[in-house]
Amino acid sequence: VARIDAFYTLQQERAAHAPQPVRVDGFRFETDEQGVIRWVEGVSRAPLIGLSLELNASGDASRADGVAAGALRQRAVFSDARLMVVGESDAAGEWRISGAPAFDRATGRFSGYRGTARRPRREESAAPSIPPPSSPAADSLRQLMHELRTPTNAIAGFAEMIEREMLGDAPPVYRERAGTIRMHARALLAAIDDLDIAARIEASALTLGSSEVTLRPLLSRIADDLAALAELRGAWIALPIDDPVVRGDARAIERMLSRLLATLLSAARDGERVGIAVEEVGALVAITFDRPEALAAYEGDALFNLDDEDEDAALLGTGFALRLVRNIARELGGGLKVTDAAITLELPAMVTKSLEQAR
CATH class of the missing domain: 1.10.287 (Helix Hairpins)
Structure with missing residues (x-):
């Protein structure tokens, strides 16, 4: 009895001092033509080998979501599908997986997927411990x-x-x-x-980061992306000379500027200019866009209720795009203002002090 007690005591001590699995942030994988993972690199193989991308696992087992399963049935590319791995290995937890189909060069037959996996970003993870109220x-x-x-x-x-x-x-x-x-x-x-x-x-579930965003290079890149639309409409974009820095989530700011500029270009007429000016106003940076003549008939907040939808309008409507930009700006601590001649997006400025100001 004493030896048995000593054995169990030793086992408990070993379990208490067992090293925790090292966190791994990514791995690569390959599947066969049935979507079953056959090769893994960068993480423990045992929890993943034999796992299928099909939705055939119970709720408490390792499984992929419907994005991967749907792509497998169509032999299509997929990205950021959810993968949950149970257990206590370094592969355990939630992943975002992306994959591309592979085909045999000789026969053209589908031979499986080659893909990568990463840990989800903060805004992609599950809801916080105290979830906000949602509708x-x-x-x-x-x-x-x-x-x-x-x-x-x-x-x-x-x-x-x-x-x-x-x-x-x-x-x-x-x-x-x-x-x-x-x-x-x-x-x-x-x-x-x-x-x-x-x-x-x-639903109060939008998570935003905070970083420094330099405006002019971002606006220049967006203008290049929208060059085909500007050419189609016969309009042109005038970029600002100044280059202030704002504070906020870089992806959200890029989405706002891209959606707003695309909406204005969609309403522009042949030969019309969509000018952009930037100015620091206290703790905010004001980014002012010229209003196209087609939107001149709508005064003030009436523009936010414009859901025009002719063939040249934005996909979800001018009003929806402007409301989306306004709401994201508010989440970032800024706003969107409409005047007779311009639309102004306000974002928090990244304030820096010179040595003289610091003294």
């Missing part, structure tokens, strides 16, 4: 957006495979049409992201 409508909208991403990603992935001739030679007319489909699918994904952000704001 059922906002939660339903977020769930709907999640379900729409799967087929839209599949459409974009297939179009890209045809455009790049990954499945074999394709006539130029089919590649051109595939490029058009991919472009529209990407625009639809951007609209889905906008709706998801709007739902997160409604």
Whole structure:
């Protein structure tokens, strides 16, 4: 009896002093044609080998979500699908996985996925320990957006495979049409992201970071991305000379500026100029955009209620885009103002003091 007690005491001491598994932030994997993981690098293999991307696991077992399963059925590219690994190994926990289909060069047959996994960012992780109140409508909208991403990603992935001739030679007319489909699918994904952000704001579940964002390089990059739209509308963008620095979430600021400028370009007429000016006003930086003539008839806040939807309007409507920009700006500590001649986006300034001011 004494030896048994000593044995159990020793086992408990060993368990108490056992080293905790080292946190791993990423790994690579490959699957077979059935979607079963057969190769892993960068993390313990045992919890992952044999795991299928199909939705065939119980609620308390390791499993992937419907994004990966839907892409597997369509042999499509997928990104940021959820993977939950149970257990206590270094592979345990929540992951975001992305994968691309692989095809045999000789036969063209699907041979599996090659992909990567990463730990979710803070804004992608589960809700905080004290969840904020949310409305059922906002939660339903977020769930709907999640379900729409799967087929839209599949459409974009297939179009890209045809455009790049990954499945074999394709006539130029089919590649051109595939490029058009991919472009529209990407625009639809951007609209889905906008709706998801709007739902997160409604549910008080939007998490934003804080960093330094230099405006002029960001505006220049956005203008380059929207060059095709500006050419289509016959309009042009005048970038500011000054280059102030603002404080806030870099991705949210880029989304706001991109959506606002795209909305104004969509309303611009042939030969019209969309000018951008920046100015530091106290603790804020004011980014002022010229209003196109097509929006001149709408005074003040009436512009936020404009859901015009002719063929040249923004995908979700001018009013929705402006309301989204205004709400994100408020979350960042700024705002959006509308005057007769301009629309002004205000963001917190990154205040720096010179040596003389510091003294």
